[in-house]
Amino acid sequence: MDFLVFQYPMITIQACLDGLLLGILFALIAYGMALQWGVMNIINIAQGDLVILGGYIAYFMYLYGIHPAWGVIVSPIIMYFVGIAIYKLVINKVVDRDLFISILATFGISILFMQLMNFAFGADVVLANSGYGTTMLFDNNVVLPNSKIFSAFISIVFAICLVVYMKRSKLGRAIRATAQNARAAKILGVDTEKVYAATFGINAALCGVAGALISITFTIHPYMGLPYTIRSFMIVIVAGLGNLPGVAMSGMGLGIFEEFADYILGTEFRIGSVFLLLVLILVYRRFKLSRKREYLK
Amino acid sequence: MNKNSWILYIGILVFGLVAPFIFPAFKVQLSILCVLIVLATTWNIQGGEMGYNTFGNILFYGLGMYLCASVQVGMFFPLAEWTESGGEKTFVHTPSQFFQGMAAGLVVAAVVPTIVAGLIGYAILGLRGHYFAICTLGLGVAAGEISGGIEIIGAGQGFTTPPFPNIGGLEARGEFFYFLSFGALVLTFIAVRAIYTTRFRLILNAIRDNEDKAEAMGIETMKYKITGWMISAFFCGLAGGIMGGLVGYIDSTDVAFDGREMGVFMVLMAILGGKGTLWGPIIGATLFHFFKEGFWTFFLGWQYVALGVLIVVIVIYFPEGLMGWLREKYPERFGEVVDEADRKAQVELK
Numbered sequence: 001m002d003f004l005v006f007q008y009p010m011i012t013i014q015a016c017l018d019g020l021l022l023g024i025l026f027a028l029i030a031y032g033m034a035l036q037w038g039v040m041n042i043i044n045i046a047q048g049d050l051v052i053l054g055g056y057i058a059y060f061m062y063l064y065g066i067h068p069a070w071g072v073i074v075s076p077i078i079m080y081f082v083g084i085a086i087y088k089l090v091i092n093k094v095v096d097r098d099l100f101i102s103i104l105a106t107f108g109i110s111i112l113f114m115q116l117m118n119f120a121f122g123a124d125v126v127l128a129n130s131g132y133g134t135t136m137l138f139d140n141n142v143v144l145p146n147s148k149i150f151s152a153f154i155s156i157v158f159a160i161c162l163v164v165y166m167k168r169s170k171l172g173r174a175i176r177a178t179a180q181n182a183r184a185a186k187i188l189g190v191d192t193e194k195v196y197a198a199t200f201g202i203n204a205a206l207c208g209v210a211g212a213l214i215s216i217t218f219t220i221h222p223y224m225g226l227p228y229t230i231r232s233f234m235i236v237i238v239a240g241l242g243n244l245p246g247v248a249m250s251g252m253g254l255g256i257f258e259e260f261a262d263y264i265l266g267t268e269f270r271i272g273s274v275f276l277l278l279v280l281i282l283v284y285r286r287f288k289l290s291r292k293r294e295y296l297k
Numbered sequence: 298m299n300k301n302s303w304i305l306y307i308g309i310l311v312f313g314l315v316a317p318f319i320f321p322a323f324k325v326q327l328s329i330l331c332v333l334i335v336l337a338t339t340w341n342i343q344g345g346e347m348g349y350n351t352f353g354n355i356l357f358y359g360l361g362m363y364l365c366a367s368v369q370v371g372m373f374f375p376l377a378e379w380t381e382s383g384g385e386k387t388f389v390h391t392p393s394q395f396f397q398g399m400a401a402g403l404v405v406a407a408v409v410p411t412i413v414a415g416l417i418g419y420a421i422l423g424l425r426g427h428y429f430a431i432c433t434l435g436l437g438v439a440a441g442e443i444s445g446g447i448e449i450i451g452a453g454q455g456f457t458t459p460p461f462p463n464i465g466g467l468e469a470r471g472e473f474f475y476f477l478s479f480g481a482l483v484l485t486f487i488a489v490r491a492i493y494t495t496r497f498r499l500i501l502n503a504i505r506d507n508e509d510k511a512e513a514m515g516i517e518t519m520k521y522k523i524t525g526w527m528i529s530a531f532f533c534g535l536a537g538g539i540m541g542g543l544v545g546y547i548d549s550t551d552v553a554f555d556g557r558e559m560g561v562f563m564v565l566m567a568i569l570g571g572k573g574t575l576w577g578p579i580i581g582a583t584l585f586h587f588f589k590e591g592f593w594t595f596f597l598g599w600q601y602v603a604l605g606v607l608i609v610v611i612v613i614y615f616p617e618g619l620m621g622w623l624r625e626k627y628p629e630r631f632g633e634v635v636d637e638a639d640r641k642a643q644v645e646l647k
Contacts, residue, residue, distance in 0.1 A: 043427055093613045099427040100350040104564065105612045111557060112605025119598075226438065233431055272442030278435040279421075286423040296428045 010141040015259040017137075017144060023255025024152040025210055025217075027248045028159055029228055030235035032206035038241040039179040039199045040095050045106040046086075048228030049113035050204050054079050054211025055220035056121050059128045062215075068128035071212035072154055076205035083204025087197045095196060110225060117222040127219045151213035158209050162202070163244065175199055179242075227271050234278045237285070237296070310483070317475045324471035328543055330586045331478035335485045335536040336559070337566035337578035339529040342489065344564065345572030346498060347525050348505030349422065353433025355560035356440050357414060357530040359553035361406035361537030363450055366458040366547055368405045369398035380451040392462040399542065406538030407531050414530035418523035425508070434556070441554030456547040474543045481539055485532045486579075492528070493575055501525055502573075557601075561608065569611055571620025580619055 033047055044050075057078055058071025090109060094102040132146035166172035177185040178195045186192050214220060235254060239246030254277075261273040282296070289295055317324045336358065344350045370379045374388040390398065417436075424432050450456050461470040492498060500521045503511040512518050537553070547553050554560075562585065570581020596603045615622075623630070 043431065090609055090613065097616075100430055101612055101616060103350075103427055103430050104568075105609050107561065108605045108608030108612065110605075111561070111601055111608065114557075115599070115601035115605065119602075230431075230435055230438075237428075266446070268446040269443065272439050272446065275435040275439035275442060279432055279439065282424055282428055282432045282435075283420040286420065290423055295423065295425050 010138060011263065013138065014142045015263055016256055017142065018148070019256030019259035020252050021144075021148040021152040021217075021255070022258065023252030024155045024248070025213055025251075026228075026231050026235060026254055027251025028155040028206060029210045030232035030239075030247050030251055031159060031162070031244070032203040032210075033229075033232040034236045034239075034241050034247060035175075035206075036199050036203045037236060039175055040091070040196050041099070042091065042095065042102045043099065043106070043233065044203070045103060045229050046110040046113060046225070047203075047207060047232055048225030048230075049110050049117070050079060050083070050207035050225075051211040051214065051228045052220050052222065052225045053082065053113060053117060054208030055215035056117060056211075057208065058212035058215045059121075059126055059220065062128035068130055068212070068216050069150070071128070071215065072209055075208035075212040077208075079208030079211075080201040080205040083201040083207075084197055086204070087200040091200055092193070092196065110229070114222055114225060121222065123222060125219045125221045126215075128215045130216045145217070147217045151217045154213060155210070158206070159244075159248075162206070171195070171198055227274055230275060230278055234274075234281060238281060313479050313483070317472055321468070321471075324475050325543065326586075326590060328471075328475045328478040329540075330583065331475075331482040332536045332540050332543075333562065333566060333586055334579050334582040335478075335482055335532055336563040337570070337582040338485055338489055339532040339536075340563040341567045341572055341574075341578045342492075342501070342525055342529050345567055345574070345577070346493075346501040346505065347522060349522065349526075350430050350564070351433040352430060352556060352560055352564065353421075353436045354529055354533050354563060355437045355554055355556050356433075357410035357533035358537035358540070358559060359437075359440060359444070359549075359555075360410045360413065361534030362541035362547055362553045363444065363456070364409055364534070365399070365402035365406035365538030366456055366541050367450060368402040369395070369459050369542075372398050372401060377449050380449060380456055390459045390462060392464055395459055395462045398459065403535060403538045407535040410530040410534035410537075411527045414527045415523060418526045419519065422519065422522040422526060437554055437556045437560055441550040441556065444554065445549035451547070451549075455549075455552075458541050458545050458547060460545065474539065478536075478539050478543070481532070481535050484535075488528070488532075490575060497521065497524075505573075561604070565608060565611060568616065568618055571618030571622075571624075574618075574620040577618055577620040584619070 029047065029051055033044065036042060036044060054071075054075045057075040058068045061071050061074060062068040086109065090105055091102075094105050130147045130150070132150060135144045135146055135149065136142070137144060166176060174185070174190045174195050175198065177188070177190055178192050178199075182192050185195075211220070231254060235247055235250045238250040238253075254274075257277065258270060258274060262270045265273060285296055316327055320327065336354070340351070340354055343354065367376055369390075370376050370388075373390065373394050379388060421429070421432055421436070444450060461473070500511070500516055500518075503514070503516065504518050504522065508518055541547050541553075544552055566582040566585045567578040568581070569585055570579065571577030592603065593600050617625070
């Protein structure tokens with residue numbers, strides 16, 4: 001326990017800013033999850049592992065002497081095809097089935113990816129050094145790495161691009177139609193199979209962007225996937241499907257919560273506190289809804 | 298119960314009792330098989346009969362493991378010193394202390410998780426479907442992460458359970474743990490079989506098929522859901538306590554709250570055998586264990602890759618499990634009345 005955080009306001013500001021910038025990244029991953037959850041009604045446990053895989057793509061570019069920031073462009077392109085491949089091999093067989101089947105199947109994919117990444121890239125914690133330096137604020141009391149600001153900026157750019165794309169393009173309209181009513185969309189000539197594949201691909205590409213940014217700003221490790229899945233799940237259930245400002249707000253809230261949990265409880269309880277928060281949020285929603293004799297659907 | 302099933306049960310019981318003497322080299326494997334069957338069977342109460350697919354039974358398993366070992370040590374020696382610097386070298390359990398500790402530990406390991414399940418059951422079982430699944434997944438991982446930060450039970454460096462007293466060597470140790478786990482298996486089977494003949498199972502099935510309608514029929518579903526979860530927790534805790542002693546070493550995320558291994562195994566075994574049946578999880582666990590032990594060494598290093606592929610394949614192509622497949626093929630054997638003409642028509646339709 002370390003209560004320094006209450007005695008020095010600078011630490012509070014530091015934690016808030018760190019959490020804010022981190023939360024924007026979480027919101028990007030959660031946006032991908034909300035997209036495919038809304039469209040295909042699938043909860044993808046392998047979401048976090050797609051993020052980590054995207055991170056390793058950027059890390060490899062860094063190893064081969066290319067600046068890792070280019071990973072933001074390359075990683076989503078590769079991840080889009082990875083996503084399509086996963087869809088064709090597994091997901092299209094579980095789309096219309098029981099939700100638990102999809103959870104378990106994606107859990108299997110998650111274990112598979114975890115181990116394959118462990119073989120391919122080793123079990124070390126790695127990061128791609130962007131060499132962006134740091135920004136000092138408030139008389140050098142608050143340290144902000146420029147890479148974090150960069151990653152938050154890129155996340156916002158990608159999120160805006162995606163929102164515009166979903167609103168304006170033909171595919172975006174087809175995706176939204178499928179999300180509203182898949183059968184009606186099919187009748188009206190939308191190739192839902194293609195829409196599903198594209199949705200999963202876009203989701204994977206978003207994970208790729210987020211992963212590349214995480215490899216620049218934080219660290220990546222083959223087994224760190226599951227916490228990202230849980231975080232995005234949490235953000236989505238707090239914000240609700242299709243509520244984009246809500247996703248951004250609750251993402252930032254989660255980021256700030258995590259930074260404070262890190263300062264107050266200690267780093268070893270950071271991941272544990274995220275998972276506990278998920279349980280608490282679900283239980284809170286359950287009691288709130290049960291007053292009206294409803295339940296989470 | 299007819300004569301044939303009596304012969305079957307007695308045959309299995311006799312086989313179970315003599316198995317460690319016929320296959321002395323596989324005692325540990327057989328003990329693990331017993332524990333796996335207990336876990337799959339109790340998961341089936343939740344996931345198969347009640348329709349509440351949980352990833353969280355690992356919580357009770359790990360809790361039982363830690364509690365059993367802590368009680369066994371704490372009854373006679375200071376727990377903190379034991380875990381801090383490999384206390385098993387300084388403090389030695391006499392045989393009577395070891396067995397007393399084990400007995401008390403197993404009782405605590407079974408009872409406390411049951412109480413925990415009862416306490417958190419009201420909050421968590423109000424969630425449904427995938428929210429329940431993800432919430433229990435979170436619960437299991439959170440328990441692993443948090444127990445990995447608690448000093449008195451060994452934190453990150455692990456907890457060595459008391460070594461078996463020096464009587465009879467490895468043989469006696471293997472036999473002791475085998476009969477312990479076989480006893481747990483028999484207890485679980487008798488209990489589950491007794492439960493499945495009562496109205497309780499019908500209520501659980503009603504909850505699985507349509508909870509709203511079950512409530513509308515006047516069933517207090519919450520009460521039954523909590524009871525079902527408490528029964529699961531009781532046997533999971535017991536299995537965890539035995540497994541802790543058998544493995545001899547407890548680590549928070551790799552042994553106790555091992556959601557990536559044991560937590561998935563129990564789901565997989567029940568689905569492989571066929572959920573919602575008495576024999577399904579037992580057959581599934583046996584098959585899975587044979588497969589695992591047979592091929593794990595063959596895949597050396599690639600186990601988790603094989604596990605991931607196995608999960609995906611079973612879930613996609615075999616979601617009804619072995620019993621479900623048999624049931625579709627030979628419905629008469631399951632006491633279903635079959636209209637030949639209707640069946641033929643269905644086969645043609647396919």
